[in-house]
Amino acid sequence: MQELKERILAEGQNLGNGILKIDSILNHQIDTGLIMRCGQEIAARFKSEGVNRVLTAEVSGIAPAFAVGLSLGVPVVYARKVKPVTMYGPVFLETAPSHTKGMDVNLLISAEFLPGNERILVLDDFLASGKTIRSLVRMVRSAKSTVVGIAAVVEKTFEGGRAMLEHYGVPIFALATITSMDDGKIIFSE
Amino acid sequence: MQELKERILAEGQNLGNGILKIDSILNHQIDTGLIMRCGQEIAARFKSEGVNRVLTAEVSGIAPAFAVGLSLGVPVVYARKVKPVTMYGPVFLETAPSHTKGMDVNLLISAEFLPGNERILVLDDFLASGKTIRSLVRMVRSAKSTVVGIAAVVEKTFEGGRAMLEHYGVPIFALATITSMDDGKIIFSE
Numbered sequence: 524m525q526e527l528k529e530r531i532l533a534e535g536q537n538l539g540n541g542i543l544k545i546d547s548i549l550n551h552q553i554d555t556g557l558i559m560r561c562g563q564e565i566a567a568r569f570k571s572e573g574v575n576r577v578l579t580a581e582v583s584g585i586a587p588a589f590a591v592g593l594s595l596g597v598p599v600v601y602a603r604k605v606k607p608v609t610m611y612g613p614v615f616l617e618t619a620p621s622h623t624k625g626m627d628v629n630l631l632i633s634a635e636f637l638p639g640n641e642r643i644l645v646l647d648d649f650l651a652s653g654k655t656i657r658s659l660v661r662m663v664r665s666a667k668s669t670v671v672g673i674a675a676v677v678e679k680t681f682e683g684g685r686a687m688l689e690h691y692g693v694p695i696f697a698l699a700t701i702t703s704m705d706d707g708k709i710i711f712s713e
Numbered sequence: 714m715q716e717l718k719e720r721i722l723a724e725g726q727n728l729g730n731g732i733l734k735i736d737s738i739l740n741h742q743i744d745t746g747l748i749m750r751c752g753q754e755i756a757a758r759f760k761s762e763g764v765n766r767v768l769t770a771e772v773s774g775i776a777p778a779f780a781v782g783l784s785l786g787v788p789v790v791y792a793r794k795v796k797p798v799t800m801y802g803p804v805f806l807e808t809a810p811s812h813t814k815g816m817d818v819n820l821l822i823s824a825e826f827l828p829g830n831e832r833i834l835v836l837d838d839f840l841a842s843g844k845t846i847r848s849l850v851r852m853v854r855s856a857k858s859t860v861v862g863i864a865a866v867v868e869k870t871f872e873g874g875r876a877m878l879e880h881y882g883v884p885i886f887a888l889a890t891i892t893s894m895d896d897g898k899i900i901f902s903e
Contacts, residue, residue: 536799538798538799542798542799544799546799546800546823546826547825547826550797550799551790551791551793551799551800551822551823551826552788552789552790552826553775553779553782553788553789553790553791554788555779555782555783555786555787555788555789556783556786558779559783581771581772582771582772582775582791582793585743585772585775585776585779586775586776586779586789589743589745589748589775589776589779589780590779592743592745593745593746593749596745596746597745598742598743598744598745599742599743599745599776600741600742600743601741601743601772603741603772607740608728608732608815609726609728609732609734609736609740609741610736610741625798632741633736633741635737636736636737636741636742
């Protein structure tokens with residue numbers, strides 16, 4: 524998505540260690556128009572898949588997932604990282620390392636919002652190591668629903684997430700794919 | 714907003730101690746169509762205020778704030794509760810008790826995303842004790858910007874938030890106002 528790549532080049536900051544700061548676009552400030560167009564583009568890619576639900580993880584997945592869910596006319600569910608007092612009854616739980624928090628985090632989804640026999644689009648802001656997305660995929664499969672696709676706003680191929688997720692045999696789609704952040708640069712794939 | 718009230722009556726759960734669970738609508742699952750209509754309604758109320766930015770707090774404020782910001786054509790900023798590695802430079806910081814987490818939480822906003830001389834709409838999912846919203850208002854004033862309004866999807870009047878916030882002299886607007894949750898009931902104002 525050309526507009527997104529241009530904005531990342533203009534405003535993104537390469538903080539080293541593969542960390543890309545796009546806080547002016549998505550991760551602290553949200554450019555609502557741009558993120559809506561990102562959501563529409565992802566929705567267009569998976570429109571024919573009969574998606575019942577978009578699944579993401581709090582926090583930064585929520586805005587793009589909302590844009591996709593709104594475009595597809597389906598609900599979004601976001602995995603919680605801390606159990607709120609309103610959460611009771613059975614939950615799906617996976618643990619994944621957080622790149623930006625520097626520690627393991629739990630991902631929790633109430634069973635009532637992840638029923639079986641559905642077609643689920645799994646989405647996150649970044650596809651990097653793929654471990655958050657893998658946790659979401661595992662919960663969908665544990666619920667006996669089907670992952671029909673994996674989507675990310677930004678993919679960093681050099682962290683191996685796509686390679687790790689490919690064995691699930693579902694389409695993996697990113698709006699902007701970064702192949703290198705060496706030497707302070709941000710290099711996109713063609 | 715009649716549609717929202719009906720959905721809260723149909724799906725909301727009164728968990729006691731003034732805690733309303735609307736996880737099927739907003740706080741875990743997001744009904745994207747309903748929340749977009751909520752955002753449009755809030756945007757219509759503040760359309761003439763020349764809003765530059767919508768300010769909310771992660772996590773549950775993000776989806777309705779996104780809907781409002783998209784409707785008004787302005788960015789959203791969400792206060793973070795934990796400092797991510799991408800956040801550096803000066804921040805505004807306030808501490809507020811979290812009703813659903815049972816502890817104090819920090820609210821952090823990078824100074825770069827809360828400049829002065831702007832007109833800010835402060836929004837959260839719930840207006841209850843008002844303490845999260847008060848923290849957001851304080852940060853806006855500390856940045857020398859102007860709060861033009863306070864909006865919530867759901868207000869619980871019996872927790873005193875509106876009374877505490879009224880001295881700021883800005884309009885306070887909620888889409889569904891609950892006056893009592895005694896005896897397991899959910900009672901809306903007229």
